[in-house]
Amino acid sequence: MTERLFGTDGVRGIPGRHPLTLENVRAIARAAAGILLNRRRGGNGCQPFVVMGSDTRASGPALGRELVQGFAESGCRTVDLGVVPTPTVSYLASRLGALAGVTVSASHNPAEFNGIKFFMGSGLKMPESLEAEIEAQVARSASSGSAVPSAKGGRSRSRDLGSHAQDGRALVGRYVDFLRSVFPAHLDLSGMKVVADCANGAAAAIAPGLLESLGAEVVRIGCSPSGSNINKGCAALETEVMRRAVLKHRAHAGVSFDGDADRAIFCDEKGRIADGDALIALAALRLERLGLLRGDKVVVTVMTNLGLIKFLEDRGIASVTVPVGDRNVADAIEAGGLALGGEASGHIIFRCFAPTGDGIVTALETLAAVREAGVPFSRALPSYKVFPQLLKNVPVRKRVPVRALPGFLRRIKGHEARLKGFGRIVVRYSGTEPLFRIMVEGPSAALVRRVSADLTHVYLHESGQERPVH
Numbered sequence: 001m002t003e004r005l006f007g008t009d010g011v012r013g014i015p016g017r018h019p020l021t022l023e024n025v026r027a028i029a030r031a032a033a034g035i036l037l038n039r040r041r042g043g044n045g046c047q048p049f050v051v052m053g054s055d056t057r058a059s060g061p062a063l064g065r066e067l068v069q070g071f072a073e074s075g076c077r078t079v080d081l082g083v084v085p086t087p088t089v090s091y092l093a094s095r096l097g098a099l100a101g102v103t104v105s106a107s108h109n110p111a112e113f114n115g116i117k118f119f120m121g122s123g124l125k126m127p128e129s130l131e132a133e134i135e136a137q138v139a140r141s142a143s144s145g146s147a148v149p150s151a152k153g154g155r156s157r158s159r160d161l162g163s164h165a166q167d168g169r170a171l172v173g174r175y176v177d178f179l180r181s182v183f184p185a186h187l188d189l190s191g192m193k194v195v196a197d198c199a200n201g202a203a204a205a206i207a208p209g210l211l212e213s214l215g216a217e218v219v220r221i222g223c224s225p226s227g228s229n230i231n232k233g234c235a236a237l238e239t240e241v242m243r244r245a246v247l248k249h250r251a252h253a254g255v256s257f258d259g260d261a262d263r264a265i266f267c268d269e270k271g272r273i274a275d276g277d278a279l280i281a282l283a284a285l286r287l288e289r290l291g292l293l294r295g296d297k298v299v300v301t302v303m304t305n306l307g308l309i310k311f312l313e314d315r316g317i318a319s320v321t322v323p324v325g326d327r328n329v330a331d332a333i334e335a336g337g338l339a340l341g342g343e344a345s346g347h348i349i350f351r352c353f354a355p356t357g358d359g360i361v362t363a364l365e366t367l368a369a370v371r372e373a374g375v376p377f378s379r380a381l382p383s384y385k386v387f388p389q390l391l392k393n394v395p396v397r398k399r400v401p402v403r404a405l406p407g408f409l410r411r412i413k414g415h416e417a418r419l420k421g422f423g424r425i426v427v428r429y430s431g432t433e434p435l436f437r438i439m440v441e442g443p444s445a446a447l448v449r450r451v452s453a454d455l456t457h458v459y460l461h462e463s464g465q466e467r468p469v470h
């Protein structure tokens with residue numbers, strides 16, 4: 001059986017350990033480029049190239065060098081954009097005719113983690129079927145001890161792109177110009193104070209300046225990356241610092257990005273957090289009003305609050321529910337020809353602009369909706385009943401298959417019967433961290449807490465992990 005390298009969002013782990021050993025990283029790049037080249041038909045006469053970016057982690061450059069070498073060994077050159085938001089790679093890969101795009105990032109994870117995310121030349125994330133091919137190729141190469149001979153001239157220089165001969169800075173400038181075009185030309189942000197938490201990550205060099213260029217007064221948080229402070233005490237998973245800053249500075253809004261800026265969480269002027277569900281509600285109503293909500297549907301995940309789903313249904317907007325993961329959201333959007341989808345975590349896809357989630361696009365679209373409403377942020381946000389929901393992240397030493405835990409499964413069924421259709425239970429292992437996630441949603445917060453505590457206890461006991469890992 002082929003050993004898994006890819007999780008729900010690329011390859012993720014701690015550099016130097018499996019799966020992110022330097023040998024593995026080079027082998028993954030070599031296999032990915034080789035497979036994509038074999039699938040490619042025709043060409044423009046130039047040597048194929050891969051667009052690469054990274055977030056601000058100290059481990060990024062070393063991983064990037066191995067990727068460059070691996071691509072070169074299959075005959076591909078690399079355009080290294082440096083530190084950029086992950087959506088930059090998706091955007092430029094699709095605009096430049098690249099063979100693929102790759103980002104060295106662990107997104108919202110702590111600084112000791114890192115990862116590799118691949119994009120197709122279309123800008124869409126690499127499909128699971130292709131990831132499986134790469135894993136199989138890496139396994140075959142490892143077992144046989146073989147490697148693809150190095151191709152001459154493979155190196156990380158954007159000047160080798162012929163008609164695409166531009167330096168990395170100019171290419172990033174094209175992405176910033178694209179972002180500026182997302183915001184309606186007849187609007188600006190003058191008179192608006194915005195707190196921008198850039199997670200000490202990839203958004204720091206772009207988002208605050210862009211908001212200021214649109215007229216906003218920006219209070220900056222998390223804009224001093226050191227290589228070891230990405231997502232630390234700030235960012236989309238830790239919004240309290242941003243929330244307090246909104247109240248302290250009497251700002252009109254606050255936004256927190258994650259480390260690679262593909263997600264965004266907001267806060268209104270009263271200090272109330274607006275997660276991805278709330279932003280989807282705002283965007284869906286706006287797009288429907290503008291006649292841009294294709295099919296009168298939005299794509300959500302199993303973690304989306306039932307309150308949002310019922311709110312949209314009452315307004316004639318159907319929900320297409322998919323498993324967790326922005327790739328699943330993107331796939332459903334493409335399959336249905338839809339315009340909007342996302343997750344409560346802040347990954348939102350505005351398909352009229354981009355094929356993948358982009359936190360800065362989400363911020364611009366959200367602020368545009370508030371500006372168009374002509375009212376404070378708190379009043380612009382749609383009001384709907386939010387079902388009490390609790391997500392428990394249980395650290396694990398080993399991933400015992402849920403199907404091998406019959407007592408735990410019986411307990412889930414019992415609790416689901418008690419909820420009587422007014423709630424849900426979703427359990428799964430994280431695809432990026434050693435965690436088992438238990439999500440409980442129900443009609444009352446007290447019931448949700450009791451069910452969550454009970455399921456956590458039963459899971460730990462039956463899986464042999466009664467002492468949580470810290």
